[in-house]
Amino acid sequence: MFVFPWEGATVVGTTDLDHREDLDLRASITREELDYLLEACAQPFPQAEVTAADVLCTWSGVRPVVGAADSQAKPSMKPASMCCGRNPLCDLAGAS
Numbered sequence: 001m002f003v004f005p006w007e008g009a010t011v012v013g014t015t016d017l018d019h020r021e022d023l024d025l026r027a028s029i030t031r032e033e034l035d036y037l038l039e040a041c042a043q044p045f046p047q048a049e050v051t052a053a054d055v056l057c058t059w060s061g062v063r064p065v066v067g068a069a070d071s072q073a074k075p076s077m078k079p080a081s082m083c084c085g086r087n088p089l090c091d092l093a094g095a096s
Contacts, residue, residue, distance in 0.1 A: 001040050009056055012041050019062045027060040034058070 003012050015033045034052060041050050 001037075003041060003045070012037050012050075023062065027062050029058040029060050 001012070002014065003010060005011075015029075015036060017033070019027055021027075034055070038050055038052065041048070
């Protein structure tokens with residue numbers, strides 16, 4: 001989890017859940033994820049008394065993970081795939 005100040009607000013994250021919906025559907029935060037983040041934030045910062053009403057915005061994304069579709073293992077921090085083209089952009093994908 002992370003908590004850091006940004007532009008006069010505080011950014012709190014993150015969750016790491018499998019996106020089981022159709023990939024054509026827009027990813028979005030669930031109420032369960034919001035509750036998880038609020039509870040996790042309340043532990044080190046109880047005096048802040050942060051509630052869902054304090055949330056200004058949320059964002060979600062789907063990141064690629066290289067591995068078998070039926071794998072139950074959590075992704076590791078070591079990249080499993082790295083592809084660099086002629087331009088300065090490299091794609092990294094996590095391993096499962």
